[in-house]
Amino acid sequence: MQLYSTKKQSEEVTFQQALFQGLPPDNGLYVPHQVPKLPQSFFDNIEHLSLTEIAQEVTQHLIGDEIAAEDLKKCVETAVNFDAPVVKLNERIFVQELFHGPTLAFKDFGARFMAQMMGYWLAKSPQSQSNPIHILVATSGDTGGAVAQGFYKVPGIEVVVLYPKGKVSPIQEKQFTTLGHNVTAIAIEGTFDDCQKLVKEAFLDQDLQNAKALSSANSINISRLLPQSFYYFYAYSRLKHLQKKVVFTVPSGNLGNLCGGLLAQQMGLPIAGFVAATNRNHVFPTFLNEGQFTPHASFATISNAMDVGNPSNFARIIEWLGDDHQGFKDKIWGKYYSDEETAETMQQVFQKTGYTLDPHSAIGFRATDEFLANQPDDTIGVFLSTAHPAKFVDVVEKAIGQSVDIPSRLQQAIDQPSQAITLGTDFEGFKSYLLHKA
Numbered sequence: 001m002q003l004y005s006t007k008k009q010s011e012e013v014t015f016q017q018a019l020f021q022g023l024p025p026d027n028g029l030y031v032p033h034q035v036p037k038l039p040q041s042f043f044d045n046i047e048h049l050s051l052t053e054i055a056q057e058v059t060q061h062l063i064g065d066e067i068a069a070e071d072l073k074k075c076v077e078t079a080v081n082f083d084a085p086v087v088k089l090n091e092r093i094f095v096q097e098l099f100h101g102p103t104l105a106f107k108d109f110g111a112r113f114m115a116q117m118m119g120y121w122l123a124k125s126p127q128s129q130s131n132p133i134h135i136l137v138a139t140s141g142d143t144g145g146a147v148a149q150g151f152y153k154v155p156g157i158e159v160v161v162l163y164p165k166g167k168v169s170p171i172q173e174k175q176f177t178t179l180g181h182n183v184t185a186i187a188i189e190g191t192f193d194d195c196q197k198l199v200k201e202a203f204l205d206q207d208l209q210n211a212k213a214l215s216s217a218n219s220i221n222i223s224r225l226l227p228q229s230f231y232y233f234y235a236y237s238r239l240k241h242l243q244k245k246v247v248f249t250v251p252s253g254n255l256g257n258l259c260g261g262l263l264a265q266q267m268g269l270p271i272a273g274f275v276a277a278t279n280r281n282h283v284f285p286t287f288l289n290e291g292q293f294t295p296h297a298s299f300a301t302i303s304n305a306m307d308v309g310n311p312s313n314f315a316r317i318i319e320w321l322g323d324d325h326q327g328f329k330d331k332i333w334g335k336y337y338s339d340e341e342t343a344e345t346m347q348q349v350f351q352k353t354g355y356t357l358d359p360h361s362a363i364g365f366r367a368t369d370e371f372l373a374n375q376p377d378d379t380i381g382v383f384l385s386t387a388h389p390a391k392f393v394d395v396v397e398k399a400i401g402q403s404v405d406i407p408s409r410l411q412q413a414i415d416q417p418s419q420a421i422t423l424g425t426d427f428e429g430f431k432s433y434l435l436h437k438a
């Protein structure tokens, strides 16, 4: 796979190079030069394939020119070792549960795949053991846990997680502050955007570049996006027999999950449309509805993994869909909801169906319901459930008036003591910390 930068000032690279580099030197984003269509035979047979088999076919198709089929198969099997079931909520609305991985959120797909691919290539390069790669990751909640757990104890890798102090849920915080070993957590006295800015600055800093091998694990890394296409294929495979048009609703923040869907569509998956749903951080829905892209400082909400004021994958979406605004609107419908509407939806869905939604997925349900109301009967909707309700237990219990069961793998993390250091938002402080860190 060859990739180019959205700013078009940097050289083309292979997938392996983009994986380790994260961002191109011109500070754009890597996008595949070409996304080849999968053969028709794949789609004819897709309902007989498991999620892992689909994942293998898709990765082989995309990056099979860079890694032997047997090795790739092993990486995919290790990364995607959990299910993504599709559950029917009513005649027209289905939920795809993407929270059956180790940190109970969809980011396990991207992080685990990335960790496996890096681990594979690092094992072939002896110098990585003496000068480990530092993975810098800014998180608004779920990325930190998924990346920390995905890379935990992978030889040759040190993980540094930056998170906005006091703005992630206590359970999310536990998932990346309790591991130790090669995982360091830094609480930044600021917002998620401040964290993201520090990471971006680190990549542009010459002193750091000379002293450390740095890499990113945010959704800007292309290796995070590829595996986020797998489950779109899988959901389609399980609904194919209904012979309906399928629309996907994506609870969105940095738009990485949506990029996974757009990739699947480019590979030939017949997706009839997308709904991008957000909380009151509505830069993208506002762009879809009004044509203006106006980043702002992020607001704190109860769906905090989507508290993003300047979605980092926007440049990729523009690259793929062009800047014809009407064309854009025909492909993606945008909608946003307040915290009150989110809580109300959790409560209503629980009352009507007995199904418990986390706040992000609740936004997905509501947008799907609203979108389908104006669509003909031949269209059904799947919304991606991006997190398990137990990760947001306080908010969910308050909304539905019932207690939520905590899965045992989550309880184990909760029982461990946290370790994190605190830093301000100034770059010099962060830089000095990194330079003096072992």
Ligand SMILES: *Cc1c(COP(=O)(O)O)cnc(C)c1O
Pocket: 105, 106, 107, 141, 142, 143, 219, 251, 252, 253, 254, 255, 256, 257, 258, 305, 306, 360, 386, 387
């Ligand atoms: C990260 C995250 C999102 C947003 O996904 P993006 O790829 O950033 O758009 C939504 N829900 C949850 C639970 C998340 O962790």
